[in-house]
Amino acid sequence: MKIWFPLKYIFNSKYRYRKNLERNQKRNLHHSSEFTKYNRYPSIFKLVQTLYSNQESLKILSFGCSTGEEVKALRELYFPEATIVGTDINKKSLDKAIKSYRKENVYFIKSEQEEINKHGPYDIIFCMAVFQHRKNRDIATQNSEPHYPFLKFEGTIIQLDKLLNKGGAFIIEHTDYNFLETSISNKYTPVPNQNFYRNRPLYNKNNERISEKSIPEKIFIKQG
Numbered sequence: 209m210k211i212w213f214p215l216k217y218i219f220n221s222k223y224r225y226r227k228n229l230e231r232n233q234k235r236n237l238h239h240s241s242e243f244t245k246y247n248r249y250p251s252i253f254k255l256v257q258t259l260y261s262n263q264e265s266l267k268i269l270s271f272g273c274s275t276g277e278e279v280k281a282l283r284e285l286y287f288p289e290a291t292i293v294g295t296d297i298n299k300k301s302l303d304k305a306i307k308s309y310r311k312e313n314v315y316f317i318k319s320e321q322e323e324i325n326k327h328g329p330y331d332i333i334f335c336m337a338v339f340q341h342r343k344n345r346d347i348a349t350q351n352s353e354p355h356y357p358f359l360k361f362e363g364t365i366i367q368l369d370k371l372l373n374k375g376g377a378f379i380i381e382h383t384d385y386n387f388l389e390t391s392i393s394n395k396y397t398p399v400p401n402q403n404f405y406r407n408r409p410l411y412n413k414n415n416e417r418i419s420e421k422s423i424p425e426k427i428f429i430k431q432g
């Protein structure tokens with residue numbers, strides 16, 4: 209049963225927290241849902257693991273790590289030797305991550321530029337299910353701008369690019385926009401033969417809905 213908004217706001221603390229976050233962190237917040245699960249993207253993780261199998265002392269950033277399951281899976285299943293930093297704008301989620309997964313060389317930090325910079329630079333940056341807005345999935349939505357402008361997506365990509373080492377990778381999944389349309393994308397090459405299509409709307413840099421399918425590439429390598 210759908211609860212009427214004010215009632216839900218009063219009785220559902222998780223919902224209330226998210227609504228307050230949407231209001232108070234409007235400028236920096238991307239996707240506000242905290243949904244996640246352990247090993248959510250096995251085929252993408254596996255491919256990234258293969259690409260970096262010869263590289264020692266990797267430093268990985270999980271941007272938008274939510275309650276920490278992504279970091280846990282990366283560490284336990286794919287990158288046991290790496291230093292992994294998880295960051296999230298939702299303090300409640302971050303607190304949960306800190307409490308539930310304490311390991312050497314795993315850090316959970318606030319999503320503030322200074323903090324993220326301090327732990328960098330990184331060899332791999334995962335941005336999974338962060339750069340999107342739930343309203344952009346609606347059938348009627350033809351123009352994304354009021355919900356989630358391209359410039360907001362691109363602005364964060366530009367910041368993160370500064371922290372990514374040459375030869376490093378950006379992994380961007382479940383996004384409303386195409387990484388290859390950003391102004392820094394000329395420094396990157398998509399890993400060939402990726403076939404990670406999703407049935408979900410895609411918007412262009414003018415915020416117009418242009419497809420009902422994502423692009424197939426999720427992994428982009430920064431050229432040296």
Ligand SMILES: C[S@@+](CC[C@H](N)C(=O)[O-])C[C@H]1O[C@@H](n2cnc3c(N)ncnc32)[C@H](O)[C@@H]1O
Pocket residue numbers: 236237238239240241242243244245248271272273274275278295296297298301319335336337338
């Ligand atoms: C749907 S969850 C994705 C969790 C995980 N990456 C996954 O794919 O399962 C989106 C997360 O992005 C976080 N987020 C949104 N804007 C952010 C920002 N500016 N900095 C860091 N995290 C952010 C949200 O708080 C939320 O936890």
